[in-house]
Amino acid sequence: MRVALAQIISGRDLAGNLSILEQEARRAKAGGADMVVFPEASMRAFGNSLLDVAEPLDGPWASRVRSIAASLGIVVVAGLFTPGAGGKVRNTLLATGPGVESSYDKVHLFDAFGFLESDTVAPGTDPVTFDAGGLTFGLATCYDIRFPALFTANADRGADANIVCASWASGPGKVDQWQLLARARALDSTTYVLACGQGDPVTQGAPAKAGSPTGVGHSAVVSPFGDVLEELDGAPGMLFADLDAAVVKEARQKLPVLANRREFQAQRSLS
Template sequence: MRIALAQIITGPSLEDNLDLLAGYARQAKDGGADVVIFPEATMRAFGNPLADIAERTDGPWASRVRGVAAELDLVVVVGMFTPGVEGKVRNTLLATGPGVETSYDKIHLFDAFGFAESDTVEAGTEPVTFVAGGITFGLATCYDIRFPALFTANAVHGAQVNIICASWGAGPGKAEQWDFLARARAADTTTFVLACGQGDPASAGISVKGTAPTGIGRSAVISPFGAIINQLDGRPGLLFAELDTALVDDARRKLPVPSNRRNLG
């Protein structure tokens, strides 16, 4: 299967962000991709109000995404915001396209490095996987990458590939943490990891104020052995990769982490 990671920089406008998504999705299709992955907060960038734009996964914004996926015959995974309780939102990944229709609500909220996601976001509770082209994908979002149990749960549910969509916060050591955490989650689970982040606003001359995590780029495709297959820098771009699940099978024969795992409670 050929996949594409769309490393974009979104802003406050839902319409502009949809146009960006549609353009990159078409480029992904033209490049032969069967699945295209967009970052967390594609619907609207962090640092902007979220409650006023949150909608259900059958609402107008998501329906437009669904239309793009249907038109291009392409599975699209994209970060959006759905309504939560008491004025909060849920940080949601929508996966939609041929034979695929599901969503995942981010479980681990980013209350770290001076940012409190839980002030405005309600946590999800359940891992989510989906099947496309005979391959099982698990879903995760940004801060989830620091919690191996979610990636293991996805693998237990059959995931051969783990998708992590992010709007990673900048700061000392943060780029290195993103890189090694993505590699570690692949090695933990002997899955491919597709790590798709928002691009670095500074790379496009965009000034960012405050502590909201707005992206550093460095989207990457990681092998089931934890090796970086390919990676972008901070600038917007499209990263293609071929996924061969025979590599997952090979990794699990040589390094049977899933079958050696013990439930320690």
């Protein structure tokens, strides 16, 4: 199965972001891709109000994504915001296209490096996988990449690949961490990792925006053996990669970390 990762830079305007999504989906299709993955917050970039654009999965923005996927005959994975409880939103991934209709709400909220996603976003609770092109895909969002258990849970549900959509916060060492974590999660789960992030606005002449995770780029496809197959730099762009279930099977035969796992009960010291 051929996949494309569309490293875009979304903005405030929903219609403008949809136009970018359609343009890049057409580009992916022209390149022979069966699936195109977009970043977290494709609907609207962080640093803007989210509550006023949050809509259900049958709302106009998601419906237009669905229409684009159907018209092109390609699976689209993209990040949007849906209504949550208590005046908050959910940070949601939509996967839609021929034979595919699924969604995932980000489980691990980015309450780190001085940013409190939980102030405005309600967490999801469950792993999600879906089937496409003879493969099974797990879904994850940004900060989720720091938590191996979600990736192995997806693998336990049959995932051959884990898709990570992100708007990674910039800062000292952050690109290195993103690259390291993508490779580590591939090795933890013996899956491909499709790590698609927002491009870095600074590469387009925009000033650095303090306090908002607006992206650093470096989208990549990592093999189940932890090898980086394709990677972009910080600027907007698109990469293609061919996924093969036989490679996942080989990795799990040679490196059976899932089969060799042992579970441990956490204990607190009484002293």
